[in-house]
Amino acid sequence: MPWSRIKPDTNEPDFSNDVLLDNKAGRRIAYAEALNEALFQALSLDPRVFVMGQGVDDPSGMFGATRGLHLKFGADRVFDTPLAETALSGVAVGAALGGMRPVYFHNRPDFLLLAMDQLVNHAAKWHYMFGGAACVPLVFWACVGRGWGSAAQHSQALQGLFMHVPGLKLIMPATCFDAKGLMLSAIADKNPVLIIDHRMNFKQRGLVPEEPYTVPIGKGVIRRKGRDVTVVAISHLVAEAYAAAQELAEEGIEAEIIDPRTLRPLDEELILESVARTGRLVVTDTGWKTGGVTAEIGAMVAEKGFASLKAPIVRVCNPDLPTPSGYTLERAYYIGKDDIKAGIVKAVRGS
Amino acid sequence: MPWSRIKPDTNEPDFSNDVLLDNKAGRRIAYAEALNEALFQALSLDPRVFVMGQGVDDPSGMFGATRGLHLKFGADRVFDTPLAETALSGVAVGAALGGMRPVYFHNRPDFLLLAMDQLVNHAAKWHYMFGGAACVPLVFWACVGRGWGSAAQHSQALQGLFMHVPGLKLIMPATCFDAKGLMLSAIADKNPVLIIDHRMNFKQRGLVPEEPYTVPIGKGVIRRKGRDVTVVAISHLVAEAYAAAQELAEEGIEAEIIDPRTLRPLDEELILESVARTGRLVVTDTGWKTGGVTAEIGAMVAEKGFASLKAPIVRVCNPDLPTPSGYTLERAYYIGKDDIKAGIVKAVRGS
Amino acid sequence: MPLTTKARLQLFRTMLRIRRVQERIESEYMKDEMKTPVHLYIGQEAIASGVCSSLRDDDAINSNHRSHGHYLAKGGDLNAMMAELFCKSTGCSRGYGGSMHLVDVAHGNMGTSAIVGGGIPIATGQGLAFQMQKLDRVSAVFFGDGAADEGTLYESVNFAMLKQLPVVYVMENNGWAVCSPTATRHCGDNVFHKGAGDRLFTAKIDGNDPELVFDTAEKAVAHARSGQGPAFIECVTYRILGHAGCLQQDPKGYRDPAEIELWRERCPVCTYQRKLLELGVLSHSLLTELEAVISAEIDAAFEFARTSPLPTADVLHNHLFCE
């Protein structure tokens, strides 16, 4: 598929990534490789870990993320599944209850809609519903399939749905470093964790230490310091927001870019502290606007950080429409650097 | 089941319901009867309308809403279904495409999680995905099953999920008048509409005209005028908010109560106009807080009505937890009049 | 192979105990002390009792909204169950779950879902976990004819057959899902009976005959445990009381009274009792003793439940996540 042409290989921006600085130096590898390395290490280190999903043993290996794992760990621990997302999600829940640590690759978030009953009615509630008697350590993974006419059913960024579900942890990494570290954290977590990746991230390259490490779930990071406005950006939009901020610096606007990395639990403190300094908030997300991630972050600040706010919050999202397929419509549909720039300017200058 | 004991028969408060005032006088009937009458009339007036769902021909008739319909209209037009929510939701989509007007009673929102693929990937996208070539007029219905130990899987108020979905209309009536008028509007609509009712409403009695009428989808209503604070309340919380406001009037706080009736499309104008007058916003919803309905309404006001806001927005919701089953825990879990009162006081006095 | 006297008495005791517990719940339900929806198992006791008798302590079961019988037959603690129904913090789920969400980790009951069909894939996954860990444990799952409407059954059985998982699917066909008879929901016999015969141990049996259930289950469990793959047992039975709550709360008129009468006569507990008395396995004095022991146990459990503390608001936020 020519998906790959929608975003060529690039290096990540040189974020001021305090997490990485504390660590040993990394090699520059691709996002998919970082994920693959995390899975490789998790499978090596913990015999309870296994990887399942339609196509995980394909030659393409889930855009590279699962490539080669079945050859190393065998078909018992890395296996293809029938196209039966509803029940197989329950199988993952059951396997977790039976002592295993399943990692279920769901390909695209669109298909997770078939897994909602097991994810929301079962996995997310199990620990609470039994007063703590049992737990469901599992990882669900999906990758937003934007681009190349993927259209309405193959490109949805559905984090706005999942962010609403208590009992579920929701992760959306933006860097290669986090892709690996958060995958390892998710697998180590005793609770259901959903990781939503984005195809636009898959070909970027960033610094990743070789040894296994974890990135804490629930901790965001400031990717760029700035005094004028706080920009909370999700997933691949962190890079877009960063580029927007670099350009705006020339116009004298200094935007602070926050990458929450985890949407649930959300690092509210980090966001509120930043807004306390800047007085302005832009939130940008790869999903729909209404009732989505930007709604929660915006409302949270209007509730807990109102006193610092000097201007209306600004939300920069894809429009509230199914994704159209044609490229001219796609172009009109998807937001990027320029939309974020406009949003920042609006937050700072009022229009 | 002793569900019924959780809320005894009551009359609706005497809302300043401008809609009803324009209409002929009504009789005082129960909410379930109003719904039943709407279905009865829709089935009589339009041969394309039919009612399906697990238990619609039960003696209990879906808490009364569908009672007796099958006797009048026959098993062809009012029929029980297998417990197969995933496919049967697609059957409803197909029936709509085939020229019918299905009304699918899903009992509880919890079970809609099995229908997400058809609802979100199919029904909501069909018209747009084909550039307008086909449309899917259908009504899905579910009733929040709060109370009496319904616990985590039988009591969810999931409107926070559905409000995020473009292409879907989402209705949550609060009065008997609206229950009937919005059901008739939903059935007449050419698009997929989801109605989420609440069991706490089912035994209330209100004025309902006998003849068929519609209530416009997307139009909210002010249930009580007030100068000090705008309270947007959803579903059965409209009555709770109203009671809270009446009590607070004695303390000199005049709250304006808005019942949006439709969550999608949302009557943003009505809310913004009110906030422009009051400068303060409380939003209260029967669902979870994070990423839910109050997030969207709060963020929308912080975005479009920021200039009028004099104080932090306040969100009054159930905590972000699965519903516990025991009654002491339920009591701690569910919000009501007193929580809304506290929220209003906080919005007005700052604590 | 006929059962030993001991095994027969054990089987009967399990059934009788479930019956008496259910009867007591039913008779006390209108007091509104148990503020939880209850789905009574009266009429279906032979199934849980027969199947669980064929399981080891470390085998898993998975169940559904009508779970009291399964929980007890697998060894669940009666006090903890009653306390759960009374919404107490001494309940098996600490009052967070209620009647539809029983749990008993010590006996392989890892928690109960009240979403119809929801437990079937979970049980399948437990079977997968046992297979992957090379344990010789079996995962059994109880579900109704209503759950057999759901696609999760098809998907799960396909997967279990594909992977030869040690899962025993026990369908309790009691003829009804709430007020809907099976005939309005099923196209005929469940397709697995005929469709998958060569890859799946299948049987359709009288679910009111405890020895037949035990016998069939024992074969199915042996089949699954030995790595030969899953088994599917349909047990034909009847729910004698209402769908939920106590009888007077059940809607009237959806079932033919004659049908109920017929099945009351086929009551598994009475029938088996009669048989064991006739065979001399059970004596009247032993029966009286049994009844007394069970009755005392139930009294004690209700007392325990009634006097146990209620969970307080300050624990509301506990247990959302496992630390």
Next chain:
Amino acid sequence: MPLTTKARLQLFRTMLRIRRVQERIESEYMKDEMKTPVHLYIGQEAIASGVCSSLRDDDAINSNHRSHGHYLAKGGDLNAMMAELFCKSTGCSRGYGGSMHLVDVAHGNMGTSAIVGGGIPIATGQGLAFQMQKLDRVSAVFFGDGAADEGTLYESVNFAMLKQLPVVYVMENNGWAVCSPTATRHCGDNVFHKGAGDRLFTAKIDGNDPELVFDTAEKAVAHARSGQGPAFIECVTYRILGHAGCLQQDPKGYRDPAEIELWRERCPVCTYQRKLLELGVLSHSLLTELEAVISAEIDAAFEFARTSPLPTADVLHNHLFCE
């Protein structure tokens, strides 16, 4: 009953046309003008052609991601399809849908879902609508062996059997779902073959034999149209090219080249062409003419698509709701 010469030629023409369209798409795909994922139907032409020949114009079809063949066989406009692949506003879905979401209301193709298994219940519902309106229309649905993994199939077929709906389920078993062979996903033959025989017209046939497909479909359609209920036809076939895109984009190494070779020899278009030539139904001159007509038609369709206008940003918000 052997087909008339006219019917045979018609059947062949349909297959050949689908083949040539697919080939042209494949050969032009790397130019990146069609910015849409394409799933080519090469190797499976006999199925869409045979089944649709048995349908009336006002019968419905429902399809899946691999829909070009179904769309064309049912009478879909080639220009509108190509324009859709070129993302143009003259496309059948005005450029909102792309290759996976074709629509042709005039011929009963009410829109195509790319969610595997998503179209099956929708087609079932269309059958329900026809039955309720007492129309003698039939609803046919094409889906792959991958879709047969999904519970929606089980639920849908159960419902269709229960209500005796006029639905013809056509499973195109091409042996693969992306890179997963059927054997890693199915427990054996689809359970409907044996399981539901008495309530469901079922057949498992060579899907590369267009006359056999037509013949079986005609019987199935007659069965459904006459109110005798649904039918299930499994057509065994093969996807000769890659899962998506053109061949050079298909991952290497997941299929045995010998397997592909074997099926290339069993190519339904070439085999049927050879047969018709041998039987004298088709002459070489007629074939040349047919090829020329089709080729010209394809040229025109590509030209139409290339020169059609692109949708502009101002229509982005149209069509969310039907007014």
